[in-house]
Amino acid sequence: MKFAISSKGDPVSNSILQRMKTYLLDFQLEYDEDRPDIVISVGGDGTLLYAFHRYRSRLDKTAFIGVHTGHLGFYADWVPDEIEKxxxxxxxxxxxxxxxxxxxxxxxxxxxxxxxxxxxxxxxxVKSIEGTLVMDVEIKGQKFETFRGDGLCMSTPSGSTAYNKALGGAILHPSIRAIQLTELASINNRVFRTIGSPLILPEHHTCMLKPVNDVDFQVTIDHLTLLHKDVKSIQYRVANENVRFARFKPFPFWKRVRDSFVGDIGSER
Known part of the structure; x- marks a missing residue:
């Protein structure tokens, strides 16, 4: 089996990287950063996002494992004390x-x-570089609304606990094949109106954003920030590709949601 390890870059994560690499080489596994079967991410969710984009051309061949060295990460199943295990x-x-x-x-x-x-x-x-973002929103080729506001966010089920949640979006179990559109500070008055609620689209639905005015757009793809000029449309759909995680123990998603956002507040009353 070929493996690679991605580190957050801090001393703790780098130390774990070196330990794991040494141990796995002792077990006769092969270290290969170009064509790994497994990629171990040591750090936080941002570290795993970096690893995902680095190996995006190998998603059908590479599985990811997360080790978190800070706060609880949604993509991390393991903690430093479990490295040997x-x-x-x-x-x-x-x-x-x-x-x-x-x-x-x-x-x-x-x-x-x-x-x-x-x-x-x-x-x-998607956000406008200057002023209000004005976009026609189409779903399955039909105009749904004209959005005016700060921006729009399209998230995956895995990403529904990240920026989407901060925008008031729903938390979706990551096994659901859907995408979710949420608004950033939409303008709603007697002249302009948007739906004002998150939209969850199944995998056979395509969402298209079409600019109403000629402006430049700031587009973020996870942690990457891009500038796009002269945009005709931005199309979203559930990708044919999937992200693959290597699991050696159960993944308690709803427990992880509870631990991250609710905890034990009020349990002693």
């Missing part, structure tokens, strides 16, 4: 592969010849 599991135990949907983003330009395709594990946001 994890190493033995990787070296000796067949693992279960769990696949979750991701987001495809296609940005087309007015010249007709250029388009850019991206994959997002968490979300894609």
């Amino acid at each position: 994890l190493v033995i599991a990787i070296a000796k135990t067949p693992y279960q592969v769990v696949e979750y949907p991701i987001l495809e983003v296609i940005i087309r330009h007015n010249d007709g010849g250029r388009e850019a395709r991206y994959l997002a594990l968490n979300e894609c946001t």
Whole structure:
């Protein structure tokens, strides 16, 4: 088996990286940063996002494992105290592969010849560089509304606990094949009106954003920030590709949600 390890870069994460690499090499596993079967992310969710984008061309061949060295991460199943246990599991135990949907983003330009395709594990946001964002929102080829406000966020189920939640979006179990559109400070008055609620679209629905005015856009793909000029449309749908996680133990998603956002507040009353 070939493996690679991605670190957050702080001393604790780097130390764990070196320990795991040494242990796994002792078990006769092969270290290969170009074509790994397993990528171990040591740090936080941001570290795993970085690893996801680094290996986005190998999503059908590479599975991810998260080790969190800070606060609880939604993509991390393991903590530093479990490193030896994890190493033995990787070296000796067949693992279960769990696949979750991701987001495809296609940005087309007015010249007709250029388009850019991206994959997002968490979300894609769109904002105007200057002033209010004004976008026609189409669903399945039909105009749904004209949005006016600060921006729009399209998230995956895996990313529904991130920026989407801060915007008032719903938390979706990551196994649900859907995407979710949420608003950033929409303008709603007697002249302008938007739905004002998150929209959850199934995998066979495509959402298209079309600029109403000629402005430049700031587009984020997870942690990456991009500037796009002369945009004709931004298309969203559930991607054909999936993200794959290597699991050696159960993944208690709702317990993780509770621990992260609710905890034990009020339990002693």
